[in-house]
Amino acid sequence: MTDLKNLLGRLSDAFGPSGREAAVRSLIKAEVEALVDRLEVDAMGNLITFKAGTGPEPRLKVMLSAHMDEVGFMITDVDKGGMLKFATVGGIDSRLLLAKRVLVSGDRVPGVITGPVPHLQTAESARRVLEVDDLGIDIGAGDEKAANGKVKPGDYGVFATKFLVLSEDPAWPTVRGKAFDDRAGCAALVGLLAERYPVDLYGVFTVQEEVGLRGARVAAYRVEPDAAIALEGTICDDLPQPPDEDASQVTRLGDGPALSLMDHALVSHPGLLRLLQDTAEAEGIRIQYKAPMLGSTDSGAIHLTRAGVPAITAAIPCRYIHGPAAILNLNDLENTVRLVGTVLRRIEQRHLTRGA
Amino acid sequence: MDKTGIEQMLRKLTEADGPSGAEDAVAAVVRSLAQEYASEVRTDALGSIIARRRGAETPPGRIMLAAHMDEIGLIVTKVEAGFLHVAAVGGVDPRSVLGQEVTVYPSGPGAEHHPLGLPGYIGSRPPHMLSAGEREQVIPLRALRIDLGLPAAFFAGGVVRVGDRVAIRGPYTELLGGRVATKALDNRASLAAMLGALGYLAGMRHTWDVYAVATVQEEIGLRGAITSAFGLAPDLAIAIDVTFGATSGVNSGKTVAMDKGPAIGWGPNLHPGVVKRLREVADALEIPNVTEPLPGPSGTDAWAVQVTREGIPTGLLSIPIRYMHTAVETVVLADIDRTARLLAAFICRLDDAFLGSLAEEV
Numbered sequence: 001m002t003d004l005k006n007l008l009g010r011l012s013d014a015f016g017p018s019g020r021e022a023a024v025r026s027l028i029k030a031e032v033e034a035l036v037d038r039l040e041v042d043a044m045g046n047l048i049t050f051k052a053g054t055g056p057e058p059r060l061k062v063m064l065s066a067h068m069d070e071v072g073f074m075i076t077d078v079d080k081g082g083m084l085k086f087a088t089v090g091g092i093d094s095r096l097l098l099a100k101r102v103l104v105s106g107d108r109v110p111g112v113i114t115g116p117v118p119h120l121q122t123a124e125s126a127r128r129v130l131e132v133d134d135l136g137i138d139i140g141a142g143d144e145k146a147a148n149g150k151v152k153p154g155d156y157g158v159f160a161t162k163f164l165v166l167s168e169d170p171a172w173p174t175v176r177g178k179a180f181d182d183r184a185g186c187a188a189l190v191g192l193l194a195e196r197y198p199v200d201l202y203g204v205f206t207v208q209e210e211v212g213l214r215g216a217r218v219a220a221y222r223v224e225p226d227a228a229i230a231l232e233g234t235i236c237d238d239l240p241q242p243p244d245e246d247a248s249q250v251t252r253l254g255d256g257p258a259l260s261l262m263d264h265a266l267v268s269h270p271g272l273l274r275l276l277q278d279t280a281e282a283e284g285i286r287i288q289y290k291a292p293m294l295g296s297t298d299s300g301a302i303h304l305t306r307a308g309v310p311a312i313t314a315a316i317p318c319r320y321i322h323g324p325a326a327i328l329n330l331n332d333l334e335n336t337v338r339l340v341g342t343v344l345r346r347i348e349q350r351h352l353t354r355g356a
Numbered sequence: 357m358d359k360t361g362i363e364q365m366l367r368k369l370t371e372a373d374g375p376s377g378a379e380d381a382v383a384a385v386v387r388s389l390a391q392e393y394a395s396e397v398r399t400d401a402l403g404s405i406i407a408r409r410r411g412a413e414t415p416p417g418r419i420m421l422a423a424h425m426d427e428i429g430l431i432v433t434k435v436e437a438g439f440l441h442v443a444a445v446g447g448v449d450p451r452s453v454l455g456q457e458v459t460v461y462p463s464g465p466g467a468e469h470h471p472l473g474l475p476g477y478i479g480s481r482p483p484h485m486l487s488a489g490e491r492e493q494v495i496p497l498r499a500l501r502i503d504l505g506l507p508a509a510f511f512a513g514g515v516v517r518v519g520d521r522v523a524i525r526g527p528y529t530e531l532l533g534g535r536v537a538t539k540a541l542d543n544r545a546s547l548a549a550m551l552g553a554l555g556y557l558a559g560m561r562h563t564w565d566v567y568a569v570a571t572v573q574e575e576i577g578l579r580g581a582i583t584s585a586f587g588l589a590p591d592l593a594i595a596i597d598v599t600f601g602a603t604s605g606v607n608s609g610k611t612v613a614m615d616k617g618p619a620i621g622w623g624p625n626l627h628p629g630v631v632k633r634l635r636e637v638a639d640a641l642e643i644p645n646v647t648e649p650l651p652g653p654s655g656t657d658a659w660a661v662q663v664t665r666e667g668i669p670t671g672l673l674s675i676p677i678r679y680m681h682t683a684v685e686t687v688v689l690a691d692i693d694r695t696a697r698l699l700a701a702f703i704c705r706l707d708d709a710f711l712g713s714l715a716e717e718v
Contacts, residue, residue: 079605098452126449135716144613166505235482
């Protein structure tokens with residue numbers, strides 16, 4: 001079994017905002033090279049791996065996908081005082097940005113996100129939400145010239161969060177780090193590639209999910225799969241809420257892989273959903289359902305590829321995604337690998353046929 | 357002592373935690389650093405550390421240096437299903453602690469297994485879950501929760517209790533241009549300068565007795581300075597604190613320049629004769645310095661010390677930092693060294709006549 005904790009830690013610490021996934025890709029490539037029959041990188045940067053099946057021909061072609069990109073920043077300007085102006089890459093709540101550490105550009109220049117100091121503001125503005133335009137990144141450059149030597153507009157940035165183990169309790173092994181959306185899915189996919197299955201397996205590490213599911217779309221076109229499962233780090237909102245609040249927690253940490261029923265981009269394929277449900281029951285794996293109509297994942301793009309692909313998403317709940325750090329339970333990750341691995345051994349054409 | 361020595365001290369001082377009223381960890385670091393250069397180190401009733409360097413056999417005067425060692429932080433107000441509710445200790449901007457890593461110091465049964473505290477995170481609900489209206493509101497501290505990521509069973513024995521202290525985590529991060537970003541530069545930058553001054557004095561001759569005081573509870577009301585100044589009853593005092601460093605987009609009238617040396621405070625809180633001498637010494641040694649106009653309360657220990665007992669002539673040196681009271685306070689290291697050197701030189705030049713000369717300047 002792959003050491004998923006260690007792998008997730010290295011993936012989490014890697015630099016890979018949407019459009020600049022190269023460092024994550026190299027890390028994954030080195031991990032999976034010896035596990036797969038062949039791999040290639042397509043025009044957009046997707047890493048497409050192939051592992052032939054052991055079943056009799058014709059074999060089903062199954063695509064598993066996990067996106068390598070993470071939410072981050074792009075430098076848009078450097079002002080006279082050497083302060084970097086920036087925009088977000090992907091969806092980040094601007095309220096999370098103040099006073100966070102970041103790494104900027106290919107050289108991973110350390111910087112801090114800063115904004116107005118409340119003591120120097122009027123009481124009214126000190127209570128106001130800070131927008132991205134109110135903030136800057138300080139890398140210690142005294143002026144524009146000093147900054148330009150290190151960073152230029154167009155350079156990317158990510159949160160500088162370091163991976164950390166929070167609990168080693170086998171019943172509740174939790175970790176914290178950035179970019180679990182979707183490095184958790186990447187770790188699961190690497191774990192799954194350690195085995196060989198009856199089906200022909202395409203393990204695809206995609207780019208640009210956070211800016212519109214763009215990598216998965218072209219990768220699925222190339223692979224032309226019979227079925228697809230996206231592996232995701234998904235929303236988890238399971239903190240105690242005041243009684244009058246909306247009670248939906250989306251998913252709960254530690255309650256197992258979360259299956260999508262319907263989100264903003266996909267109605268899960270009923271046959272695949274049934275297969276995952278039955279497999280979980282047969283294997284004694286606890287599963288949960290992600291609350292409907294929240295978010296979207298690569299399977300949304302994949303299922304609309306060519307003439308249509310049966311697709312579903314299996315996800316690992318992660319608290320606080322799209323921020324500086326998230327928390328997940330490694331049991332959810334391990335069980336996602338177990339569940340999807342078993343599905344790959346059980347899946348047949350009949351699961352994919354409609355109206356049978 | 358040199359700039360590198362001061363930087364090493366700053367690193368140690370910022371790595372220790374010490375929210376107001378629970379300064380023990382940083383106090384231990386201060387004690388061990390001060391012991392190198394002091395003849396005597398003691399702790400007063402409120403927890404302030406007083407390090408004494410002897411001057412001449414019959415010292416003509418006694419000077420107090422005051423730099424507070426506490427930092428802003430949080431305090432646990434409720435433990436709910438393993439998630440911690442908190443309130444602010446000192447001036448915490450709720451906007452700066454969302455998405456913030458923290459260290460929780462438990463005090464209940466079993467706390468001895470966590471001497472380094474527990475890593476916590478103040479998360480926020482994912483953007484997917486929020487309405488546009490919600491995103492336009494600052495989340496108040498009372499609505500924030502610390503997540504330790506630990507199982508419910510961990511909390512069953514009451515290891516984390518109401519009243520437990522929480523420190524903001526902000527590791528020492530080296531930026532370009534000899535600048536460093538870390539939490540608690542307010543006021544560890546000044547502690548490093550004060551201890552650095554003791555280090556410089558170890559290689560110099562001074563006749564006055566020096567009492568370097570690392571005060572407690574400044575952020576919640578200058579309290580350590582009130583009692584330590586009374587206890588010492590010094591003839592003269594210099595407080596060292598941080599001030600607002602010039603930052604892009606911030607009114608320059610409310611900040612002082614970065615990398616231009618310490619700011620010498622000027623205003624009703626500071627004795628004109630002390631200010632005059634600080635400037636003279638700085639100029640004589642070509643130590644860059646700027647003036648910080650302070651028309652009213654300085655917001656520093658100097659404010660409390662000045663009105664102790666019958667009144668104490670007081671000065672203030674301020675080190676400019678950016679982003680005060682956040683996990684990314686930023687300083688120019690050279691400014692700390694310049695402050696240390698100015699303090700040491702000022703002390704060396706104190707003589708029998710200085711106190712008498714002050715009367716003319718009021």
